Amino acid sequence: MEQTVQPHVAALPTQGRLSDLLSVMGAESDDRRLCDACLVPIRRVRSGAALFHEGTRAESVHVVRLGTFKILRLADDGYEQVLGFAGQGEVIGFDALCNGVHPSSALALEDSTVYALPVRELESLRRRVAPLDRALQTTLSAQLASSAGIAEVMAAVASEVRLARFLLQRSARMQAAGQSPRRLRLPMSRRDIASHLGVAHETVSRSFGELAGWGYLSVDNREVEILDPQGLRSLARNTRGFVEERPTRSGLGRARLSRSNGACARTQ
Amino acid sequence: MEQTVQPHVAALPTQGRLSDLLSVMGAESDDRRLCDACLVPIRRVRSGAALFHEGTRAESVHVVRLGTFKILRLADDGYEQVLGFAGQGEVIGFDALCNGVHPSSALALEDSTVYALPVRELESLRRRVAPLDRALQTTLSAQLASSAGIAEVMAAVASEVRLARFLLQRSARMQAAGQSPRRLRLPMSRRDIASHLGVAHETVSRSFGELAGWGYLSVDNREVEILDPQGLRSLARNTRGFVEERPTRSGLGRARLSRSNGACARTQ
DNA sequence: CGATCGTTTGACGGTGCTCAATCACCGTGG
DNA sequence: CCACGGTGATTGAGCACCGTCAAACGATCG
Numbered sequence: 001m002e003q004t005v006q007p008h009v010a011a012l013p014t015q016g017r018l019s020d021l022l023s024v025m026g027a028e029s030d031d032r033r034l035c036d037a038c039l040v041p042i043r044r045v046r047s048g049a050a051l052f053h054e055g056t057r058a059e060s061v062h063v064v065r066l067g068t069f070k071i072l073r074l075a076d077d078g079y080e081q082v083l084g085f086a087g088q089g090e091v092i093g094f095d096a097l098c099n100g101v102h103p104s105s106a107l108a109l110e111d112s113t114v115y116a117l118p119v120r121e122l123e124s125l126r127r128r129v130a131p132l133d134r135a136l137q138t139t140l141s142a143q144l145a146s147s148a149g150i151a152e153v154m155a156a157v158a159s160e161v162r163l164a165r166f167l168l169q170r171s172a173r174m175q176a177a178g179q180s181p182r183r184l185r186l187p188m189s190r191r192d193i194a195s196h197l198g199v200a201h202e203t204v205s206r207s208f209g210e211l212a213g214w215g216y217l218s219v220d221n222r223e224v225e226i227l228d229p230q231g232l233r234s235l236a237r238n239t240r241g242f243v244e245e246r247p248t249r250s251g252l253g254r255a256r257l258s259r260s261n262g263a264c265a266r267t268q
Numbered sequence: 269m270e271q272t273v274q275p276h277v278a279a280l281p282t283q284g285r286l287s288d289l290l291s292v293m294g295a296e297s298d299d300r301r302l303c304d305a306c307l308v309p310i311r312r313v314r315s316g317a318a319l320f321h322e323g324t325r326a327e328s329v330h331v332v333r334l335g336t337f338k339i340l341r342l343a344d345d346g347y348e349q350v351l352g353f354a355g356q357g358e359v360i361g362f363d364a365l366c367n368g369v370h371p372s373s374a375l376a377l378e379d380s381t382v383y384a385l386p387v388r389e390l391e392s393l394r395r396r397v398a399p400l401d402r403a404l405q406t407t408l409s410a411q412l413a414s415s416a417g418i419a420e421v422m423a424a425v426a427s428e429v430r431l432a433r434f435l436l437q438r439s440a441r442m443q444a445a446g447q448s449p450r451r452l453r454l455p456m457s458r459r460d461i462a463s464h465l466g467v468a469h470e471t472v473s474r475s476f477g478e479l480a481g482w483g484y485l486s487v488d489n490r491e492v493e494i495l496d497p498q499g500l501r502s503l504a505r506n507t508r509g510f511v512e513e514r515p516t517r518s519g520l521g522r523a524r525l526s527r528s529n530g531a532c533a534r535t536q
Numbered sequence: 537c538g539a540t541c542g543t544t545t546g547a548c549g550g551t552g553c554t555c556a557a558t559c560a561c562c563g564t565g566g
Numbered sequence: 567c568c569a570c571g572g573t574g575a576t577t578g579a580g581c582a583c584c585g586t587c588a589a590a591c592g593a594t595c596g
Contacts, residue, residue, distance in 0.1 A: 073416060073420075075420070075423070075505070075507050076504075076505045077505040077506060077507055079423070079507035079508060081416075081419060081420070081423050081507075083416050083419055094409055094412060095409055095410075095412040095413040096409070096413075097405060097406065097409040098406045098407075098409035098410040098413060103413045103416070104413075104416065127395075137365060138365065138366045139366075140362075140408060140412070141362055141363055141364070141365040141366035142363075142366040143412065144362060144363040144408070144411065144412060144415065145363040145364075145366060145371045147412070147415035148341060148349075148351050148371070148372070150418065150419045150422075151349060151351055151418050151419075151422070151466075152341075152343070152349070154418075154419070154422040154423075154466055155343070155347070155349050155422075155463075155466050157551090157584090157585070158551085158552095159551085159552070189573095189574070189575090190574070190575060190576095191574080191575095195423075198419075198422055198423050198466075199552075199553085200508075200552070200553055200554080201574090201575085202552090202553080202554090202575090202576080202577085203551095203552060203553080204575095205575060205576050205577080206552090206576085206577080208575095208576095209576080209577090221560095221561095221574095221575080236344075237343070237344045237345040238345060239343050239345055239347035239349075240347060240585080240586095241585090241586085425552090425553070425583090426583080427583080427584070457541095457542065457543090458542070458543065458544095459542080467584075467585085468584070468585055468586080469542090469543085470543090470544080470545085470584090470585080470586090471583095471584060471585075472543095473543060473544050473545080474544085474545085474584090476543095476544095477544080477545090489542095489543080489592095489593085508553085508554095509553085509554080
């Protein structure tokens with residue numbers, strides 16, 4: 001399990017209150033007594049370590065308490081496909097319930113902690129605690145809805161558009177979490193982003209450079225600041241057809257030319 | 269003129285038994301009495317019509333009884349992104365529960381019928397009928413797991429690999445439904461496939477031609493027969509890097525059996 | 537039959553992938 | 567403190583696959 005003999009880990013409790021779990025999931029518990037009485041195990045996962053591996057039996061459904069995870073699958077040819085990133089309040093591993101085996105792995109991108117809901121107790125717990133049942137259903141529904149996010153980024157043809165959409169998704173999450181939507185701290189590597197966008201990792205670097213050169217972003221390694229959200233959004237619109245010239249300062253650098261007229265990409 | 273044999277409209281019941289619903293979902297109902305007593309509304313959707321539109325309020329969660337639907341989202345620029353296709357037994361519209369509004373549209377690709385579970389009764393129904401609760405959880409978990417499918421196809425760089433993976437996914441579904449995994453009847457247009465694969469629809473046509481030319485498939489408009497499943501699988505492995513030692517068009521009509529692919533005849 | 541839509545095929549230009557080299561940043565150990 | 571190896575990030579050069587535009591072909595329906 002977890003290393004209990006670590007002195008600097010002593011601050012971490014091994015159990016948390018159910019009401020706290022509901023709180024990080026964004027649900028309000030109307031029944032404090034029941035929720036406070038119920039305790040949920042807490043697991044700590046160090047940066048780089050795995051919460052679980054693809055193909056292993058699913059013991060628990062996890063809810064991120066603190067930190068970030070990347071969800072990935074290994075293709076038959078060994079390619080590591082990053083399916084998404086899970087932050088605070090998000091459910092990890094629910095996709096394993098259908099047959100009891102994890103179809104994907106979860107790796108911590110930084111030191112993180114999760115609530116672990118044992119699968120065996122899940123049904124009875126959901127039945128006993130209605131707020132948890134509702135919170136799970138809502139979160140799962142949202143997760144299904146956001147599973148279109150990877151399609152959204154990969155659907156764009158231009159790599160800068162893919163990156164722009166990805167950054168806007170991150171920004172929206174930051175805003176939903178009550179933090180600044182402009183300053184992004186990306187805990188994942190360029191290679192992880194590349195896998196998630198469906199491009200080569202060199203292309204991610206180049207796209208960061210382009211977006212920064214056009215004045216949309218300020219990039220410092222993994223610290224990104226969005227300088228022009230409106231412009232970024234308008235750039236992110238172009239699913240097909242390539243980026244048109246940037247209207248900011250006179251095209252000093254390398255403004256992309258689009259020879260076609262300005263008609264929108266309405267293909268039908 | 270006379271209605272001697274008119275199963276056209278009259279044959280469709282407006283309600284179905286809950287046990288039948290559980291049956292198409294692949295779940296066995298251990299309590300026949302309760303399930304038989306409960307009736308579920310059935311809706312008919314004609315080919316090309318919408319089950320619901322993006323942005324509308326979600327009244328029901330639907331389960332496909334017969335037919336096929338395409339699930340799509342309209343991007344800001346009007347591009348129609350096809351997120352997936354739903355066949356018999358699959359749940360449609362659960363992603364709307366989190367905020368009550370459909371984040372995507374569902375269009376029937378052929379004359380279809382669905383069970384409609386009203387959202388208001390959903391919670392009480394799940395609480396009363398345990399098999400339905402379990403079936404819903406299982407199906408949703410499977411849906412989450414299969415939402416990686418679109419990432420799987422779009423992750424490949426070569427368009428033929430994307431198409432091969434898509435066809436293999438369809439084949440797996442056919443097999444899971446107890447039908448032949450070799451003969452595929454594709455109810456969707458080339459443009460729909462193209463949007464789902466993230467390529468231009470002309471490229472889909474070309475890729476069909478390539479796969480057929482290499483002997484993997486036999487294509488007749490929307491009727492596809494998989495001639496060499498093993499070869500198709502081995503081709504589908506190449507996520508990155510273009511197909512190794514592929515017979516570049518140098519007059520070789522058929523070069524499928526030669527070289528590297530020979531070692532891939534393993535059971536999977 | 538004519539109209540509309542879907543499918544196929546062709547040609548051209550461009551963008552991103554592959555292969556490399558270089559730089560920046562660490563933690564390690566001499 | 568600096569050399570050292572390792573990882574991650576950036577930049578460059580060439581090539582070919584795919585997107586766009588265009589037109590022919592085929593199917594379905596009224």
